[in-house]
Structure formats: C-alpha cells, structure tokens
Amino acid sequence: MATLENDAIDRFFRSGLKLPHLRILVSLAELGQVTRVAAAFHVTQPAISKQIGEIEEALGVPVARRVGNAVELTGIGKVMAARGREILRHIELARRDVSALTTGTAGHVRFGAVTTIPQPLIAHAVELFMRRAPTATLSFVETTLDKLVKMLDEGELDLALGRNRIADNQDVLSQQTLHREPFVFVVGASHPLGKVDLPVSWNDLRPLRWITPLRGSPAFATLVEALAAQGIALDRGALESSSLTLNLSLLIRGDFVSILPLSVARHHVSRGRMRVLPLAPLEPLGEVVLVWRADTSAPAADLFSDCLRESSSELLTGEAE
Known part of the structure; x- marks a missing residue:
C-alpha cells in the first residue's frame, strides 16, 4: 500500500x-480563502477548487481543509506551499536574468557607497548585474556621503548608497530607502564582555575603549547622543574610523566596543567572532538609501538599481550573505 502511495x-x-498548482497553494497560504485566491487570479471559485482537487487526487492526501469560512492548509499543504514559494522565487529570478540578457543591456555604471553598507549587499548586487548584463562594466568607489553627493552632483557617479537621506539637491537627485536595520553595540568574542550569557548594562561600557564613526558625521552624533542619555561620555581614548575593514579587525581582536549594522554583526556572530551586546540598538542609523541623478537615465544604471533593491531585500533574510 505504501509503495502504491509513493508511486x-x-x-x-x-x-x-x-506551476498553477504551486501558485494556488502559495496564495492560499497567504490569503486563507478560496474566494480571495479566485479574485487574485481573476477566475471563478470552482476553478480554484478544481485545481486543489487535482492536487489532492494525484497525491492521495488532502492539502487543505475548511475551518469555518477560511481554508487551512494541512501539514502536507504547508510543505508544498513553502517549497512552492522558493520555486516561484527562483523562476522569477530566471525571468529577470533572461529578460536582461535578451535585451542586451550594456554600458558603464559608476557606483559609490559609504563604508558602513554591508559588503554582502553590494557583492550580491554586482553578481546579479554581471550575470544579467555580461557586456556591461561597473566602477565602484567607497567614501563618505558628502563626497558621494558631490560626485553625483558633478555627474561623476550614476548611483550611490548612503546611511542617511539627503535634504537638498532634490531637483537633481532622487532617493529611495531600500531597507532599515538597526545599528547594534558589539564586542569581539574574546573581549571581557564577549561571553554569550554574560549580563551587560550601560554602566559596563564606561571604562571601555571605543571605535567610533568620524567626528562630525551623523553616525557619530547619534552615538554620542545615545550614550549621553545613559550618562556616558566618550572621554577616554577612542579611535575614529570610517574603515569597516579596520574596525572589524580591531573588534575581533577583542580590545574595543563599537557599533555595526545588524546584518554585518550577525554575519560575524554566526562565525563565533563577535557578540551583540544586549543593549537597545541605534534605530536612527538603520536606513540604507539609494541615491541617483533624476535628470539622467540609462538601461545599465536602471538594471543595477534593480539589482541593489533585490540584494537589499534578500540581505535581511540572510540570503545575500
């Protein structure tokens, strides 16, 4: 009997x-009612019920059951919906790749970012772009936001990623927040506060050596304000640095405390190099903002913008690491 079922x-x-089977199950998991799924697909309710019936007849087991006016997926239905969601996502990625390749997108994209943008976000966007536009070229510069804005103003860059929205130049530059993530307080795993289960309070930060953003930057002002609210002043010897590579190296050695974007910290925590301290994160620093010239447009730059948006959305789920 089991052999017949497996067959x-x-x-x-x-x-x-x-594919329609998968799309229906995914939609049913999200919407919870056959009538809503039918409306989403612009078909009748019996048509959706027929598709569900085809799945159940072929499998020999139910994939959904009625609960009042709603429809609830069975365990098997939930597994198929979850896997179906992954399959449909990969099909959409394939569609984007093929579409970009068939249009023959070419050209040169000039792109810049501030140093605190997570490298997996940029690297994954570059990989997507080079796969979809193999004849295009790209140049990259890493510097401070004020310099990036100046380069955009002067036509030296097409796109830039920053950590803050810009207030002026709105007639020339457009901007979009790609995602938000907090900055968290971190130490290396070998730091005295690096033990995972060790309780930590704000007072424990008073004697520590700091790596801070550059004085005068929005990130520095936000950090100083947050610490001042806890009665902590950065009056000990601190290192001001805009180099993420240097900051990570010093943190991992275990001598300093600093702040990092959550996605960057999570990457190193998962590898046993770092600990996120159980303190309130700095929410105001959490934006990743895409800035571009509003008065020019090129297919290659538009494609790379899409790749950045896609990579950014995947970053928070860990898929772009």
Whole structure:
C-alpha cells in the first residue's frame, strides 16, 4: 500500500505538478480563502477548487481543509506551499536574468557607497548585474556621503548608497530607502564582555575603549547622543574610523566596543567572532538609501538599481550573505 502511495507521489512530482498548482497553494497560504485566491487570479471559485482537487487526487492526501469560512492548509499543504514559494522565487529570478540578457543591456555604471553598507549587499548586487548584463562594466568607489553627493552632483557617479537621506539637491537627485536595520553595540568574542550569557548594562561600557564613526558625521552624533542619555561620555581614548575593514579587525581582536549594522554583526556572530551586546540598538542609523541623478537615465544604471533593491531585500533574510 505504501509503495502504491509513493508511486503516485513520485508520478505527480515528475509529470503531474504544474506551476498553477504551486501558485494556488502559495496564495492560499497567504490569503486563507478560496474566494480571495479566485479574485487574485481573476477566475471563478470552482476553478480554484478544481485545481486543489487535482492536487489532492494525484497525491492521495488532502492539502487543505475548511475551518469555518477560511481554508487551512494541512501539514502536507504547508510543505508544498513553502517549497512552492522558493520555486516561484527562483523562476522569477530566471525571468529577470533572461529578460536582461535578451535585451542586451550594456554600458558603464559608476557606483559609490559609504563604508558602513554591508559588503554582502553590494557583492550580491554586482553578481546579479554581471550575470544579467555580461557586456556591461561597473566602477565602484567607497567614501563618505558628502563626497558621494558631490560626485553625483558633478555627474561623476550614476548611483550611490548612503546611511542617511539627503535634504537638498532634490531637483537633481532622487532617493529611495531600500531597507532599515538597526545599528547594534558589539564586542569581539574574546573581549571581557564577549561571553554569550554574560549580563551587560550601560554602566559596563564606561571604562571601555571605543571605535567610533568620524567626528562630525551623523553616525557619530547619534552615538554620542545615545550614550549621553545613559550618562556616558566618550572621554577616554577612542579611535575614529570610517574603515569597516579596520574596525572589524580591531573588534575581533577583542580590545574595543563599537557599533555595526545588524546584518554585518550577525554575519560575524554566526562565525563565533563577535557578540551583540544586549543593549537597545541605534534605530536612527538603520536606513540604507539609494541615491541617483533624476535628470539622467540609462538601461545599465536602471538594471543595477534593480539589482541593489533585490540584494537589499534578500540581505535581511540572510540570503545575500
């Protein structure tokens, strides 16, 4: 009996499963009602019920059950919806790749970013771009936001990523927040506060040596304000640095405390190099902002903008690491 059931399941996944089946199950998981799914697909309710029936008949097991006016997926239905969501995502990525390749996007993109943008975000966007536009070229510069804005103003850059929205030049520059993530307080795993279960309070930060953003930057002002609210002043010897590479190296050695974007900190925590201290994060520093010239447009720059948006959305789920 079990062999017959397995044969039916194998046959369904080899030749019976269709993309509409997956789209319906994914939508049913999200919307919870057949009527809503039917409206989303612009078909009748019986048409959706028929598709669900095809799946259940082929598998020999139910994938959904009614609970009042709603429809709830069974355990098997939930597994298929979860896997279906992944499959549909990869199909959409394939569509984007093929679309970009068939249009023959070419040209040169000039791109810059501040140093605190997570490197996986940029690296993944570059990989997507070079795959979708293999004949295009790209140049990259890493510097402070004020210099990036100046380069955009003077036409030396097409796109830039910053940590703050700009207040002026709105007639020339456009901007969009790609995502928000907090900055968190971190120490190296070998730091005296680096033990995972060790309780930490704000008072524990008073005697520590700091790596801070450059004085005069919005990040420095936000950090100083947050510490002042806890009665802490940066009056000990501190290192001011805009080099993420240097900051990470010093932190991992265990001598300093600093702040990092959550996604960057999470990457090193997962590898046992760092600890995020159990203190309130700095929410105002959490934006990643894409800035571009509003008066010019090029297919290659537009494509790279899309790649940055895609990479940014994946970063917070860990897929772009």
